[in-house]
Amino acid sequence: xxxxxxxxxxxxxxxxxxxxxxxxxxxxxxxxxxxxxxxxxxxxxxxxxxxxxxxxxxxxxxxxxxxxxxxxxxxxxxxxxxxxxxxxxxxxxxxxxxxxxxxxxxxxxxxxxx
Amino acid sequence: xxxxxxxxxxxxxxxxxxxxxxxxxxxxxxxxxxxxxxxxxxxxxxxxxxxxxxxxxxxxxxxxxxxxxxxxxxxxxxxxxxxxxxxxxxxxxxxxxxxxxxxxxxxxxxxxxx
Numbered sequence: 001x002x003x004x005x006x007x008x009x010x011x012x013x014x015x016x017x018x019x020x021x022x023x024x025x026x027x028x029x030x031x032x033x034x035x036x037x038x039x040x041x042x043x044x045x046x047x048x049x050x051x052x053x054x055x056x057x058x059x060x061x062x063x064x065x066x067x068x069x070x071x072x073x074x075x076x077x078x079x080x081x082x083x084x085x086x087x088x089x090x091x092x093x094x095x096x097x098x099x100x101x102x103x104x105x106x107x108x109x110x111x112x113x114x
Numbered sequence: 115x116x117x118x119x120x121x122x123x124x125x126x127x128x129x130x131x132x133x134x135x136x137x138x139x140x141x142x143x144x145x146x147x148x149x150x151x152x153x154x155x156x157x158x159x160x161x162x163x164x165x166x167x168x169x170x171x172x173x174x175x176x177x178x179x180x181x182x183x184x185x186x187x188x189x190x191x192x193x194x195x196x197x198x199x200x201x202x203x204x205x206x207x208x209x210x211x212x213x214x215x216x217x218x219x220x221x222x223x224x225x226x227x228x
């Protein structure tokens with residue numbers, strides 16, 4: 001069965017510094033998609049970044065980038081130049097191509113310290 | 115933002131009463147999902163739909179039923195609410211087409227069962 005694990009319940013980072021959130025997953029499939037979602041206090045789930053498993057190049061979106069290690073089944077999120085607005089719960093998720101079921105990790109709460 | 119609304123946004127109900135949550139989308143996406151979010155558990159899939167009248171169970175479906183009579187509406191029903199169903203419920207949609215498997219989430223419904 002497909003699983004997603006986030007081993008860091010909470011992380012803190014100083015404003016303007018860089019932080020990396022960890023995510024590992026387990027799947028026997030070769031074609032899948034990985035996601036990071038942000039959930040600020042407003043509760044709205046916001047897609048931060050996605051990665052297609054068939055792409056070797058790591059996805060980037062402005063200050064957000066991923067380190068996708070397919071062999072190790074690792075998908076970490078790096079936030080550069082952290083801002084107060086980055087404080088949120090972050091969820092890692094995965095879906096196998098051809099299926100309907102998305103699986104999410106338990107989340108990492110990120111605190112940004114001024 | 116994707117056009118997804120949930121109603122009600124907040125509800126308090128008593129144990130044993132039936133409750134129906136509604137998800138409405140204006141994106142004409144084929145796939146719709148209901149999740150519950152609980153501390154320490156992240157997002158867990160309750161039920162999903164892959165078309166009108168086509169639904170299937172997720173990982174935590176006991177005590178819940180769903181219906182989808184129109185593309186735009188996906189209803190989640192708690193036939194007899196229990197305190198363990200106190201949670202935040204999210205609806206999500208996806209098109210699962212092309213190169214994108216992104217899910218778009220509604221604003222969430224906070225349900226309290228007393």
